[in-house]
Amino acid sequence: MEFLVIILSGVLFATAIYNLLQKQLLRIIIGTVLLSHGAHLMILTMGKLKRGQPPVLTEGVTQYTDPLPQALILTSIVISFGITSLILVLAYRTTQENKTDNMEQLRGNSNE
Amino acid sequence: MLTVNLAIIIPFLAATLVPVLHKKISRIHIGWFVFIVSAALFAFLVRYIPRIASGETFLYTLKWIPSYHINFTTYMDGLSLIFALLITGIGALVTIYSIYYLSSNENLSHFYTYLLLFMGAMLGVVFSDNMMVLYVFWELTSISSFLLIAFWYHRKRSREGAQKSLLITVTGGIAMLVGFVMLYVMSGTMSVREVIATVSTYSEHSLFIPAMVLILLGAFTKSAQFPFHIWLPTAMEAPTPVSAYLHSATMVKAGIYLVARFTPVFGGEMTWFWMVTGVGLFTLFWGSFNAIRQTDLKALLAYSTISQLGMIMSMFGMSSAALVNGYSVDSVIFTQAAFAALFHLVNHSTFKGALFMVVGIVDHELGTRDIRRLGGLATLMPITFTIAIIGSFSMAGLPPFNGFLSKEMFFQVAVNISEFNFASDTWSTLIPVVAWVASILTFVYCMIFVFKTFLGSYQEEKLEHPAHEAPYGMLFSPMILGALVVLIFFFPNVLGDYLLRPAMSSIFPTIAENEDLGVHVIPWHGFNMPLKMTIGVILLGILLFISLRYWKGIYKMFPEKWSFNTLYGNILEQLEATSNTVTNFYMTGHLRDYMVYIYSFFILAVGGMLVITNTLVFNIEGNASISSLEGIIALVMMIAAVTILFAKSRLTAILLNSVLGYGVAIFFVLFRAPDLALTQTVVETVSTVLFLAAYYFLPEWKKEDTRKRSKSVNLIISILVGVIFTVVALAVQNGKLFDSISSYYENSYELAGGRNIVNTILGDFRAFDTMLEVVVLLIAGLGVYTFIKLKARKEDASVEDK
Numbered sequence: 001m002e003f004l005v006i007i008l009s010g011v012l013f014a015t016a017i018y019n020l021l022q023k024q025l026l027r028i029i030i031g032t033v034l035l036s037h038g039a040h041l042m043i044l045t046m047g048k049l050k051r052g053q054p055p056v057l058t059e060g061v062t063q064y065t066d067p068l069p070q071a072l073i074l075t076s077i078v079i080s081f082g083i084t085s086l087i088l089v090l091a092y093r094t095t096q097e098n099k100t101d102n103m104e105q106l107r108g109n110s111n112e
Numbered sequence: 113m114l115t116v117n118l119a120i121i122i123p124f125l126a127a128t129l130v131p132v133l134h135k136k137i138s139r140i141h142i143g144w145f146v147f148i149v150s151a152a153l154f155a156f157l158v159r160y161i162p163r164i165a166s167g168e169t170f171l172y173t174l175k176w177i178p179s180y181h182i183n184f185t186t187y188m189d190g191l192s193l194i195f196a197l198l199i200t201g202i203g204a205l206v207t208i209y210s211i212y213y214l215s216s217n218e219n220l221s222h223f224y225t226y227l228l229l230f231m232g233a234m235l236g237v238v239f240s241d242n243m244m245v246l247y248v249f250w251e252l253t254s255i256s257s258f259l260l261i262a263f264w265y266h267r268k269r270s271r272e273g274a275q276k277s278l279l280i281t282v283t284g285g286i287a288m289l290v291g292f293v294m295l296y297v298m299s300g301t302m303s304v305r306e307v308i309a310t311v312s313t314y315s316e317h318s319l320f321i322p323a324m325v326l327i328l329l330g331a332f333t334k335s336a337q338f339p340f341h342i343w344l345p346t347a348m349e350a351p352t353p354v355s356a357y358l359h360s361a362t363m364v365k366a367g368i369y370l371v372a373r374f375t376p377v378f379g380g381e382m383t384w385f386w387m388v389t390g391v392g393l394f395t396l397f398w399g400s401f402n403a404i405r406q407t408d409l410k411a412l413l414a415y416s417t418i419s420q421l422g423m424i425m426s427m428f429g430m431s432s433a434a435l436v437n438g439y440s441v442d443s444v445i446f447t448q449a450a451f452a453a454l455f456h457l458v459n460h461s462t463f464k465g466a467l468f469m470v471v472g473i474v475d476h477e478l479g480t481r482d483i484r485r486l487g488g489l490a491t492l493m494p495i496t497f498t499i500a501i502i503g504s505f506s507m508a509g510l511p512p513f514n515g516f517l518s519k520e521m522f523f524q525v526a527v528n529i530s531e532f533n534f535a536s537d538t539w540s541t542l543i544p545v546v547a548w549v550a551s552i553l554t555f556v557y558c559m560i561f562v563f564k565t566f567l568g569s570y571q572e573e574k575l576e577h578p579a580h581e582a583p584y585g586m587l588f589s590p591m592i593l594g595a596l597v598v599l600i601f602f603f604p605n606v607l608g609d610y611l612l613r614p615a616m617s618s619i620f621p622t623i624a625e626n627e628d629l630g631v632h633v634i635p636w637h638g639f640n641m642p643l644k645m646t647i648g649v650i651l652l653g654i655l656l657f658i659s660l661r662y663w664k665g666i667y668k669m670f671p672e673k674w675s676f677n678t679l680y681g682n683i684l685e686q687l688e689a690t691s692n693t694v695t696n697f698y699m700t701g702h703l704r705d706y707m708v709y710i711y712s713f714f715i716l717a718v719g720g721m722l723v724i725t726n727t728l729v730f731n732i733e734g735n736a737s738i739s740s741l742e743g744i745i746a747l748v749m750m751i752a753a754v755t756i757l758f759a760k761s762r763l764t765a766i767l768l769n770s771v772l773g774y775g776v777a778i779f780f781v782l783f784r785a786p787d788l789a790l791t792q793t794v795v796e797t798v799s800t801v802l803f804l805a806a807y808y809f810l811p812e813w814k815k816e817d818t819r820k821r822s823k824s825v826n827l828i829i830s831i832l833v834g835v836i837f838t839v840v841a842l843a844v845q846n847g848k849l850f851d852s853i854s855s856y857y858e859n860s861y862e863l864a865g866g867r868n869i870v871n872t873i874l875g876d877f878r879a880f881d882t883m884l885e886v887v888v889l890l891i892a893g894l895g896v897y898t899f900i901k902l903k904a905r906k907e908d909a910s911v912e913d914k
Contacts, residue, residue, distance in 0.1 A: 001735055001737065002736065005779070006838055006842055008749055008750055009837070009841070010834045011834060013838075014830045015757055015830070015834075017711060017833045018826055021708070021829070022826075025810070026765070026810055030766075033769060033772075037772055038837075040776060046841070046845065047854075048736075049736050054785070054786050055784075055868070056869065057860065057861055057867040064858060065785070067869040067873055068853070070787065070788055070870045071873040071874050075874070075885050077788070078795070079885055079888050081798070081799065082892030085798075085799075086892045086895045088802050088803065089899045089900060090899055092805075092899075095809065095810050095811065101810050103704070104702070107701045
């Protein structure tokens with residue numbers, strides 16, 4: 001299982017980087033979202049998968065899944081959500097002001 | 113008793129007072145205050161002469177940074193006293209001169225602040241015993257000289273001259289600092305005295321020669337030696353009192369001082385002998401050769417200063433021959449060279465100071481200093497003329513002026529060194545020849561200076577003001593200096609016994625123990641080789657001067673574009689152009705390019721490391737099993753991720769993106785992470801809404817007009833990054849070194865009173881993270897609000913416009 005999830009997050013990383021190298025703002029933002037999905041899956045995998053029950057104390061259960069990566073991912077999900085919403089609004093505002101969402105055209109003067 | 117330290121600090125204190133006094137007392141010229149300061153310092157230092165002459169030295173320490181061995185330690189011996197007397201004495205005279213030279217419309221408080229800064233820094237250079245403190249004052253002289261050269265900062269040439277001199281002298285200063293650090297590494301002490309005392313223990317060290325070369329670089333740049341002489345002629349854009357003080361009498365001698373001070377350290381090496389002597393002699397020749405072609409009097413004097421500094425430098429170089437073989441009766445003869453160098457150093461300061469002041473007077477009274485426009489001033493400006501005669505005849509080496517004595521000694525030294533065949537014979541016989549030829553050229557330009565300016569026909573129509581004698585206040589300082597020139601000729605031994613003799617024991621501490629190094633100077637020394645050489649100089653010099661216009665054509669062989677100035681200018685231009693090109697080449701302004709740099713570096717660094725250390729190990733043993741459901745979800749997500757790349761419309765991309773998000777949520781369910789699954793579902797839903805909102809406001813996707821080549825570069829980079837992440841994760845995943853600490857959190861009920869372990873971690877064990885994460889959300893929310901709400905008002909929009 002770990003092997004498969006790692007491959008999956010590798011694919012997510014590759015597609016994320018490809019999106020980041022594009023010119024339109026929305027593609028770049030989708031790239032960042034893909035990147036955070038990949039990272040979250042990878043953090044979870046690093047704590048081993050499916051080794052026990054959910055980390056909620058229950059009578060009769062001795063084996064729990066590692067709770068620490070879950071806590072880290074939870075924090076990370078919230079933060080990346082905050083960032084995503086911020087850059088989405090930033091993209092919205094940029095497009096409104098400059099009438100374009102193309103990074104090439106947002107570049108400014110070449111001799112600056 | 114810290115009196116010498118105080119003498120260094122007083123000019124700095126006075127410099128802070130200058131602007132205040134200038135503002136408060138406007139009736140009296142502020143220069144008089146500066147004059148009082150420098151004259152008082154001079155008088156204070158004069159009192160030390162008898163005690164220094166009797167062999168005493170004075171050492172005072174003021175703690176500064178003791179933990180780094182950096183202390184404000186001053187050491188007064190014969191050598192530093194000579195320089196200090198020149199600095200304060202000529203400083204006082206120059207101040208009087210400047211009081212009459214500068215009109216009250218000038219920015220006087222700036223001028224005198226800079227001048228006092230310079231004086232204090234220069235005193236610091238000559239008195240400092242600690243190498244770091246010496247360096248500090250050394251750079252202060254560079255800075256104050258920079259400020260003084262650009263005193264008329266509205267002129268372009270002043271600014272250029274200041275910039276050039278700063279660049280060159282600071283480059284040398286940094287080299288010197290590195291040399292000092294090397295000396296410190298070798299000797300373990302910052303004190304120059306201790307460095308000298310322990311020199312024999314590390315003279316075989318591999319850093320010894322590099323340190324010597326670097327320190328010499330500092331000395332050569334400061335003292336305008338070839339090929340670093342180019343800053344001195346352009347520094348002539350400074351007001352004439354500055355040229356007289358800094359660029360003839362004091363600052364340019366800082367390099368000479370450094371060479372003299374470090375002769376006991378490095379003098380035993382042949383490299384030192386040849387570098388100092390060779391560079392000095394060539395500078396002597398080059399300066400005098402170039403002085404003849406100048407048409408501007410100040411430029412002529414600048415090249416003559418370069419030439420004379422070369423002469424002093426070469427004499428110090430020759431004197432180190434005394435140290436090469438250690439003390440013996442034979443080697444004492446070479447110590448005369450140092451005596452001659454010190455003697456000429458004093459003489460040069462007197463006559464060159466006077467000559468600069470003469471040029472200043474001519475410039476000030478007539479409005480020009482171009483030789484071609486001047487002439488016939490002798491009867492109109494008799495006193496100036498007399499001083500000019502005294503100064504330039506002394507510079508040419510004629511009796512009865514002090515230059516004659518030092519030139520005779522110079523010839524004697526050069527002859528001595530050529531007879532001492534410790535090196536190849538041809539080179540050492542060349543020394544007196546070069547010296548002699550350079551002296552002939554010196555004679556020629558001295559004659560040009562006097563005769564083209566003061567004799568010949570008076571051309572009033574070319575002058576801005578009709579010629580008349582300068583006011584006495586302006587003539588006072590050059591008169592004093594002129595009188596000194598003559599007095600030193602008649603009583604050279606007063607100077608020799610009281611000042612130069614104690615300095616000799618500073619330069620040759622080992623030899624001075626055995627021998628009295630004082631030299632008795634006699635104006636008439638018999639009909640010997642130096643006198644014959646002088647007669648030759650005079651005869652040939654007169655001949656060359658008369659036939660000047662017939663042979664001046666040879667200067668056309670050295671046109672302006674082949675000069676070192678052009679080289680310097682080209683180097684500066686090329687540096688700027690090249691760095692511009694390089695920067696423009698990689699700083700393209702395309703975000704994509706910077707991403708490519710970042711990821712290429714990541715691939716090279718991490719991927720390369722993986723290959724080099726051979727850590728490409730996989731092991732799927734111990735992996736959890738894959739159920740068919742999980743396999744299908746993973747497959748779907750991979751397909752979704754890849755399909756986003758080919759999505760034609762934004763809506764497809766957004767929907768595929770949420771497929772991925774929910775896929776991740778399902779995985780969280782499967783991997784027993786209920787809280788994560790919950791959060792991910794909610795966040796993904798909100799995100800999708802946000803994306804859809806953005807979809808509504810953002811323009812429709814256009815087909816990206818990316819070139820094929822960059823498209824494939826993108827593809828390669830993204831695949832490589834994905835592969836490297838996968839490989840690293842696989843390698844890490846199986847290399848567990850120790851157990852997880854998470855079993856501790858299973859006590860969450862006992863320790864935190866909660867059964868949900870993830871929640872207790874977030875809210876109790878590691879609540880600090882959660883708090884700041886909340887702050888992140890808050891800031892993001894505020895950001896979103898401001899991005900939407902805040903808009904520049906119409907009138908603000910014009911601020912950014914050009």
